[in-house]
Amino acid sequence: MAPPVFRFAPSPNGLLHLGHAYSALLNFDRARETGGRLLLRIEDIDATRCRPEFETAIDEDLAWLGIAWETPVRRQSEHLSDYRAALERLSALGLVYPAFESRAEIARLVDAREADGLWPRDPDGAPLYPGDAKSLPADERARLIDTGVPYALRLDMAAACQRVAGLTWNELGEGPDGEHGLVPARPEAWGDVIVARKETPTSYHLSVVVDDALQGVSEVVRGQDLFHATSVHCLLQVLLGLPHPVYRHHALIRDGEGRKLSKSSRSTGLRELRNAGISPAGIRRLVGLG
Template identity: 75%
Template sequence: MPTPVFRFAPSPNGYLHLGHALSALLNFDAARSCGGTFLLRIEDIDATRCRPEFEAAIAEDLAWLGIAWQAPARRQSEHLADYRDAIQRLAAQDLVYPSFESRAEIARLVAQREANGRWPRDPDGAPLYPGTAKLLSAGERPGLPESGAPYALRLDMAAARARAGELAWIEQGEGPNRETGTVAANPQAWGDIVLARKETPTSYHLSVVIDDALQGVTDVMRGQDLFWSTSVHRLLQQLLDLPQPVYRHHRLMRDSGGRKLSKSTAATGLRELRARGVTPAEIRRLVGLA
């Protein structure tokens, strides 16, 4: 039986808060309790927002909490070739196409379509891709990315879904509506997802499944806000012939207004709590751990 492998994978685009502490501690405790391995992954593909000082703060905060990880940490920015290879494998199955609308143009297309009723949205509330790039002929597509125009590489969801067949995953945690056990995947709810952009040669969905496979991750323990993303991850795992981890989605830390703690809402950072004299033991209590 393989040694269980857990991971904590923050983005260095801000300081860690109590929500991160809960996830990191749950993964570290689970790995320690079963004699498994705990990994740290730095998800730094967004070069415009990720900064070295935030990465240094991640290591400092985790060490302060008493969390140790197997060195070295994997930095996604150092493994872009792995993601390009995965896209090429999907393209060889005729599952990838380029789209060239800007975000503003996509917003206008959505507005036009919603003149006749609400346009479908993904589980996160974002509108599905409304463009027609998939309808371009094979003769029209070659050379467009090389023209210098901004573009996104998208997964042809209908074709991918037909190739992969019915999918499910093993949930040993709990979804936002108490889903557990064997959960049917519904990747089509996300539409033609972006696999990469001109300025960012991979996406969260693609890089996370590649990283988990290459690092031998057996147990993915993460927040319930990513529960339905697992549908997309199971699809990509199937298409790329990657192993399927067990998933354990955990509760979220929320503020007094019921909102999930987030860097975007300026949730209080662990470094600020530490400066106030809060101890690691008190952090455990604040996140509801013994």
């Protein structure tokens, strides 16, 4: 039997904080405990925010923590053709359509919908797509694309869910409400999610399932903030004929006011803590892995 494969997949758009350290250490510890492999993946598809100096800092901080990973490192920006191929497969199934509304236009549409009552939100609290681009005639879509109008490619969630029934995933960790074991997937709660944009042939949802499959990841260890998104990932895995890893979602490290840590929370940045004299063992104690 092949050894289990784990991955830590940060975005180089800022410095790592205690929450990243916790997730990276959990993956590293699981790989050691099971005789498995640990991969590092750099999720750098956001060219406007990701910077080389942050990737260098990621390498330095992880090495300082005592974490070792296999090389070469997979950088998403170097594998856009993989995501484009997956997108073309979804398109061939008739499950993708372009939507041309800007963020401001979507906000106005949501406001208009909410004049008649609360517009539904996804599990992250963002409003579901309120537009009608799915019903645009093909010639009008082509005209808008030819004129250079920006667009997002969205998954026709209703059509996608008609193709798949009884989706579940195996949860080895725990969801925000204590979910464990075989968890029913509910991708419809996310509406018509974005799977790519005009300038980038992928999104987080699409790239993460493609990467995990191509890298042979067998156990995904990540924060509970991504628990509900697993429903979308399970759906895409089935539509694309990709294998299903098991999932282990872990509790989030929060600040003194109970908020999830962010890269702008400098007091919890690994670099600041390191410069203040905290040791790697001290970091483990701070995140509860003494």
